[in-house]
Amino acid sequence: MCVLNRTLTNATKKLPRSAESVFTYFFSTIQSRYPESHPAYIDAETGLTITRGQARDLALQLGYGIREVFPKRGGERLKRGDTVMIYSPNSITWPVILFGSVAAGLKVTLANSAYTARELEHQWKDSGAKVVYVHPSLVPTVLETFKLIGFSPAEAKRRIIIANWGFADKSVPQGGYTTVDDLLGKGRLSVEEKFSGEQAKNETCYLCYSSGTTGKPKGVETTHSNITSLVNICDTLYPPTDYRKDVMLGVLPFYHIYGAVKLLHFPYLRGTPVVIMSKFDPTVFCRSIERYKVTSALIVPPICLALVHHPATTKFNIKTLRFLFSGAAPLSGSLVDAVRQKLASVGANVYVTQGYGLTETSPTTHLLPLEHSLRKVGSIGQLLPNLEARLVNEDDTDAKEGKPGELWVRGPTIMKGYLNNRAATENAITPDGWFKTGDIAVRDKEGFYNIVDRRKELIKYKGFQVPPAELEGVLLQHPDIVDAAVIGIESEKDATELPRAYIVHAKGVKGKEAQEFTQQVKKWMEQRVAKHKFLRGGVIVVDAIPKSAAGKILRRELRERAKMEILTEPEFQTTPVKAKL
Template identity: 70%
Template structure:
């Protein structure tokens, strides 16, 4: 068995709750007056000391005040749902729940009532902290569950703290401001020793195959990832400011924007959602030095005119995750920012919800020499590259990335079968991602195992073709899927592309043919886009930036019925 380790020595991981770790073990009283989080729109800031007090007050409110006001009783070990877009209240709610010993399940703020219903039932949540604007969704969810208005009211806390005055909502519900400031926990609920392996967060996987699964992330998992990333991450100064635009309900945002910066004593400017103009405006306004992003934001930075309308010179580092970032796109972003006097490193890392999330990082010193790499393995983790679930890949060859270490999830909630399929008896987690490791220990994610296209026995990684397509000067986004051809008894690669100027009709068809020929000059024959090229207005993606290939495959199934050259072909599912 070939096991790879990090070039960085292991770090000590204490057995304690993430609250104790952030607000006790690593809390520096001398920095208590330093801003922790800043609302981008209003400039309202919460200091590190204030956040600690607010979280302990929120904990008291959840455990003591809510029931007094008519809500259900919450106890240690219960589960609470947070259903809200990014706001300055998020760190108060999340850390308040943790301090109270309550598990937090984080729901996608774009969810429909039916989707919220699944997560509510599966997670076993007893109460929901909901943004006022999303209250109608929650009420519809509870109605679908058969709860009366009175029963629904017992399970709702409206997160009204510091919301915009323009936010409209109605109804007599218990509010976050009703339970804050009424009392305070003298000390948080402790999870020391073995108790640190109790679940703290329940994020849900993307759900591209089957219903979303609840990922049990423990206190120890989060403490581990905060500390192993800290030992590897770029040095920071008291002048550094982070821009927080990634959704907090996603593990990437929840850990890397709400918890890691707090450990590093870095202020985070919170944006509700990504908007290219506001993103650039906030970089200028708050003198932002670095931001955590996803590939769609990189695309915007490479092409949107807002980049040239604001002072971007304080920006020095963009860190991308959640989905593959190609070398050509990295270079395009750096080139665009250079035109406005900003010398910016654009790096990426790797991780999954199941790994809490980060397992690999590319250091700044390798930004150019290892462009396209997700970096090196973090300390305290082990990795394998496995072929067909049975043998190790040869040196330099690709294989499925398996990982083991203290940041790997406990398992999937209420799903023993899925957990056993994902984690081996000796605790190796099968990521489902195909990776290559070079001689210097840098990893490259080349595709998802389940997304590899097989053309007459040859493997065709969609991510590789997408990277090629993005090198075309007129293409701003791309996705590749496989369609099954009964005529040729094989799969055919099919591309969906977005033209920079949004061409349509005959012009789009002509451009698609040109691209098909253009690609043939740049790839091996088995990678030709024999399944066709389609120009679309946008590539469907999740909030975390992952391509929603299932949507494209459903679209392809309908399209090929009207394309004579593909009669007898069907989209691969």
């Protein structure tokens, strides 16, 4: 690492920036590094396995099917550059439809499978999606979304593909919908759509949605080159692996860029098979480690907490596990110590480390190497190669050595911009290419970073972004609420932040009536937002929301108030995390 006047640059030699599409890079350039018969993706429940050779072949079949077969079945005709949506929890179908769509030259927008119809409507419209791959269980939500948009049943049918390939249960909702099975085996693309040179650097490949501090979620335009650059720079600091022995457990949601890139793309670069879980369940998690001899897993802090306290940790042989890599939210030193002790008690000598990144950075920018995971516990690690970083004061001057500042990052993994939102893009990325993360960091003399605060007001619930402004907008739709403010409160018990709402009742209710009203509001909200946005931190009726003279909510005052309130609220009483040995 070398310190320059304005920039900290990883001194590792510069890596080549791929000028190929995601599909070409993964399935042509690096395909020959490992045997075609080697497993790539494994269904945790059934054991169904897709080899590396099959992954490429199935993707080319799907690419042909969606471009040529789907229109003949009455579906929307798609062309290079069109956008398709994936709306599904994790499944063995995901790599087939994701890479098949990319092979067909399509952009892919990834939708949170917990979204309500209203939330999905925003992403559908904003992304310009024309077709949705949908899990059978989520078809009713899609149909409700299309009804809100104004599609007739016939129009909705033209835009739906049931993503059920590889399922033991082949039943699909009635209505004659096209399935992924219908699109496979009918032919294959002789060659994928190519995006070379400047096209790879400028053409959007994926559209994940990131919640800003104001308004609705924004589409993050991630290019082909963003992805190929990211996996290559991560490869330099990621722990060494042996493709013949290593197995990764894939539990993070693929609709989140953390799961999509680090589970469907990066392990493929390494030749590491990924065991796909549909969702996190402690028993299935530990059983899968035993069954598939899993050596590593990408996690979020609440999974660490579950491993400390859930009895499944002691019921299965998990001794093959070598390391856990945490991201998406801060991981405390006390929780690292607790999970290492608990795993050691069952014979698993496991390193626990973490990294840092954002959707806008594709995602990883920092990584804590295993050899420093104990000495530097709590740190997000070192800046990755090919990236530059600055710590910046509020007046845009550089913070002094050892002092906190907003983390700015520049390099080949920074997003193209926010879709159809020039103002937001210009607010986030400076003219000379620095992306403003909104997180306040400190860098020590050895080049290790710690996140100490967040300039942005986002709430992080178990790794998911929860924008206060969005929840406030929903609350204000309630006929009896005239003002509202939402903040995040720390829950050590749950190892995450929880959204907490302060509301002003139109008639100024008090006492028991106010308490009953807050419970009604919580239930009312649960009908209108995804589960990770539920008001788990509580709802409080107040006389007025504290605001500045300019009308800005004074969230700092509310956070200070909340710290005092939770001292007397039993559900938030916490004790230090201890491993149950």
